[in-house]
Amino acid sequence: MEDSVTARLKSLVVNSNDALEFKMIRKVQDLEDDGTTFKPEMSHQVFGDSETIFGYRDLKIKLYYSAGSLETYVGVSYSEKICKDSYEGIEADEILPKLVDKLAPKFHESIDSFTESLKKDENFRPHGELLHAFTLDDNGSARHFEVYKADMSYKGFKEYHQRLRTFVLWYIDAANFVDVDDDLWHYFTMFEKYDGKVGSPHYATIGFATVYQYYAYPRNTRPRIAQVLILPPFQGMGLGADLLRAIYREYVGRNEVKDITVEDPSVNFQRIRDFVDALNCSTLSSFSKENLLQPFNKSMAEEAREKLKINKKQARRVYEILRFRITDLSNEKEYREYRLIVKKRLNLPYKREQQDFKKLQAALKNLDKRQTNIALPPKEQRYEALEKEYRILEEAYKKVVERLQDEIQL
Known part of the structure; x- marks a missing residue:
């Protein structure tokens, strides 16, 4: 069983994501409005991989910004902070130095000076x-x-x-x-x-x-x-x-x-990019419904690059999204043809790996006649991995197509 000191120390470990709160302040009333508060998605880049802060109870770290000019307020509050004299020299984590290292200079530690700075937003205008x-x-x-x-x-x-x-x-x-x-x-x-x-x-x-x-x-x-x-x-x-x-x-x-x-790109941004690029490419002649029923070709890649500055890799992805959109999933022949086209593209790295492996085997045999232990994964394992990769991709495409439905007329 844990002794009382250990249990008490554990109770003073705080999740840094929970402790942090942000606000974008447009008016003074927003300071006390809980509806304006939002939280971080991560904090490990400031508080370490564990995303914890030790030595506090009821810890709150407030990072408030004026909505326009982004005047910044930093406030740290807690109901208890560990005293090293009471716990054999164990000290609480320092919070402000870690934040100061990342924040812009001249931030506010006084809520009154921050409130006064909100007046600057009356004259703030975007740069550029x-x-x-x-x-x-x-x-x-x-x-x-x-x-x-x-x-x-x-x-x-x-x-x-x-x-x-x-x-x-x-x-x-x-x-x-x-x-x-x-x-x-x-x-x-x-x-x-x-x-x-x-x-x-x-x-x-x-x-x-x-x-x-x-x-x-x-x-x-x-x-x-x-x-x-x-x-x-x-x-x-x-x-x-x-x-x-x-x-x-x-x-x-x-x-x-x-x-x-x-x-x-993150998953979320890639989805946005797919949507915008697919919407733009749907207006190109090379991405017409008739052409989408054919394999991806050079004219698609060239028109996407020349008119929209979309690189070839992304143009191929857009082709797959737009073709998926016009594919009748209830038609097994049509759906199967689509899956094969995408899987063939997904399998290209594996094909190249096979070719490189054969070259390596030949080189090793020339150097040493003994049997080598190098081997590629069994085909069944590769098929399972390919099917999983395809299903993940199809789910991503479905989300993009759902958003496209109201934007593109068939």
Whole structure:
């Protein structure tokens, strides 16, 4: 049995995800409104792999941001903190130093000074060039959104971005802050434009994306989307697709852009990308219903790249989504033909692995006539893995097709 000291120590281990709370403050009343609170998806990038904090009871870590300029407040409260003199020198984890290491400088530790700073949002305006403005109907109420593109040459943007980028720690796994001194980074930010005092416009930060300009031979560029985040209070509204459309608008018309790629996309972002790309490709002649019933071909890849800057790998994926959409799943012959087309593509890496294995076997035999123990997995095992891989992919495609139903007319 645990002794009382051990049990008490365990009771002072806090889950850091539970302890953290965020707010985007538009007005002073939001400070006391629990409905404005949202939580992190992860905290291991600040508080370690275990995502725990030791030495506190009833711990709360408040990270509040003014909605526009992102003035930041950090507050730590608890009902009890362990005293090392009472527990043989065991100390509580330090919280603020870990946060200070990640947050932008000049944050507020006083709620009064933070409240006073909210006045800055009355004059806050987004940095950069307006790329896209649109309106959404939210239960009969019109909400207005805008997307801007900026770089570090805009006055005040570097300081704003230092505050904005801290959100990646809580919502993008394996996130790194981009090098703001590298001019090849482009920054896209989304805002909600709403009426403030006396009808003057105010802006609330909604999300952002970063894009890096890679070189492509001989005189081209290949923009790579690195980080995309819509803040939790605004997720589920389709805003991620609008942010991606704004990014596309910036690059699609440029002759020097070869294609647009994405760096290690999350499952959620890949779904958004699939939706936007499939919707765009559905307007291309090479992706007509008649052509979709044929195998993926060179004209599809070329038209997708030339008109939409979609790379070949993503164009093939879009072809599979659009073909799945027109496939009659109740028709066994039609459905089986579709599955075979996708599985053949999924099996290509295994085919190459087989070829490389045969070459290796031949080389080893030439060096040593003795029997080698190297072997590939049995075919039955490969078939099972292939079927599982296909089922996962089909489920992902189904979600995209469901969203496409209201957008594309057969």
